[in-house]
Amino acid sequence: MAHIPDGVLSLPVLAVGAAVAVAGCAYGLRRLDAERIPQVAVLSAVFFVASLVHFPVGPSSVHLILNGLVGVALGWAAFPAILIALLLQAVMFGFGGLVVLGVNVMNMAVPAVICGLAFDIVRQRGGERWAVPAAGIAGVLGVLLTALSVALVLALSGREFLPAAKLVLVAHLPVMIIEGFFTAAAIGLVIRVKPDVLDRTPAFSIEEPAR
Amino acid sequence: MKMLAFTLAFAVAVLGSSGDALAHKMKLFATAEGAVVSGYVYFSPGGRAQDAQIAATAADGATVFSGRTDAQGGFRFEVQRRADYRIAADGGDGHEAHFTITAAELPQSLPAEPAPTPTTTAAPPSSPPPTAAVAPAPPLPDLAALVEQSVARQIRPLREQLDSYQETLRWHDVLGGLGYIIGLGGLAYGFASRANGRPRRRLAASEKEAAR
Numbered sequence: 001m002a003h004i005p006d007g008v009l010s011l012p013v014l015a016v017g018a019a020v021a022v023a024g025c026a027y028g029l030r031r032l033d034a035e036r037i038p039q040v041a042v043l044s045a046v047f048f049v050a051s052l053v054h055f056p057v058g059p060s061s062v063h064l065i066l067n068g069l070v071g072v073a074l075g076w077a078a079f080p081a082i083l084i085a086l087l088l089q090a091v092m093f094g095f096g097g098l099v100v101l102g103v104n105v106m107n108m109a110v111p112a113v114i115c116g117l118a119f120d121i122v123r124q125r126g127g128e129r130w131a132v133p134a135a136g137i138a139g140v141l142g143v144l145l146t147a148l149s150v151a152l153v154l155a156l157s158g159r160e161f162l163p164a165a166k167l168v169l170v171a172h173l174p175v176m177i178i179e180g181f182f183t184a185a186a187i188g189l190v191i192r193v194k195p196d197v198l199d200r201t202p203a204f205s206i207e208e209p210a211r
Numbered sequence: 212m213k214m215l216a217f218t219l220a221f222a223v224a225v226l227g228s229s230g231d232a233l234a235h236k237m238k239l240f241a242t243a244e245g246a247v248v249s250g251y252v253y254f255s256p257g258g259r260a261q262d263a264q265i266a267a268t269a270a271d272g273a274t275v276f277s278g279r280t281d282a283q284g285g286f287r288f289e290v291q292r293r294a295d296y297r298i299a300a301d302g303g304d305g306h307e308a309h310f311t312i313t314a315a316e317l318p319q320s321l322p323a324e325p326a327p328t329p330t331t332t333a334a335p336p337s338s339p340p341p342t343a344a345v346a347p348a349p350p351l352p353d354l355a356a357l358v359e360q361s362v363a364r365q366i367r368p369l370r371e372q373l374d375s376y377q378e379t380l381r382w383h384d385v386l387g388g389l390g391y392i393i394g395l396g397g398l399a400y401g402f403a404s405r406a407n408g409r410p411r412r413r414l415a416a417s418e419k420e421a422a423r
Contacts, residue, residue, distance in 0.1 A: 005236075005306070005307055007307065008307055034400060034403035034404050038400065040396065041392050041393060041395070041396025041397075041399075042396075044392050048388055048389065048392060049385065054254075056254070056258040061254035061258055061260075084391075084395060085392070088388045088391055088392065089388070092387065093384065094236055095236060167302075
């Protein structure tokens, strides 16, 4: 579901998706510090592999997305990470079309960034105590927002919103639960082992003292 | 490095636990036995797609069949004339797949086209339509149809296997993808550190000039 194939969406939707993807990637790359590039690559690889884990649910078949985890770990840099992973999935496995790449990036990266920003706020206000539950909620929220966004995009291309949203949401309930636990566990591990990985200070604020 | 090791371990666990074929894509397979076209919609390989919308259209755009797949993801319908049919499946959640049954797969006893349009006469170039339409001697087409049907039945598993094999996901693809990501990451890292280094060098040169 999350990977929409070519020929389903209408032209204005495709254009908006491409514009959002380009803008998000440009902003994500501008804020990206060179020291964090390996981390972005690793999470891009996790995202690339996660879509291969799939299981049948009811009449359809779903797979892990893990955009919540990518968003919590990377913040705005989730855009380039997800773009690269989706491009490779489209070229190598035929997951989703190349023309709809922008829309697919938008559907998965915008929820990821929202999750990342919300996680940062919770972590700053509530401290480390709330970080693990917040990560779990971010894992659920990432999938939920992606499912809603897919349904919305389909609705804007002339489908009925409610049936599509129902189909997509019901099929993704198990994915949400799994990803909630997985994200909480992964972020919990990172906080225990190397908490500074999650400190996203934008590149310019690090550069300033050096000047 | 720890996270890289974690990713690789995750990939190995994922791929090791669930066999060889892991692509996630909706596919449609159909074949003709006599005038009956039957097939099914499936996720490669995550099981059959139930209750998907099926629509079959002829080359001239006329819809010859529309319905939904059953509990096994299957569908079947009978065609009246010999033409190319495009069968499309729609899962309703953004999944789509299509398959084309060519006129060559359908028995020659079917009429090609009552009112021939340029598109359908161009479609079966191998068989001259007028002779095929004139020649139906009663005993022979029966035997030919029988042979055709049994051959179609026997090669069906082979075609199904070919169709699903096309979409199986292979280890080297996954490893290649991970390699691409690592390579792009390295490239970005290299460019980024070069861009960071340049202003420093310029600053050093201007400092030298200032010192002179």
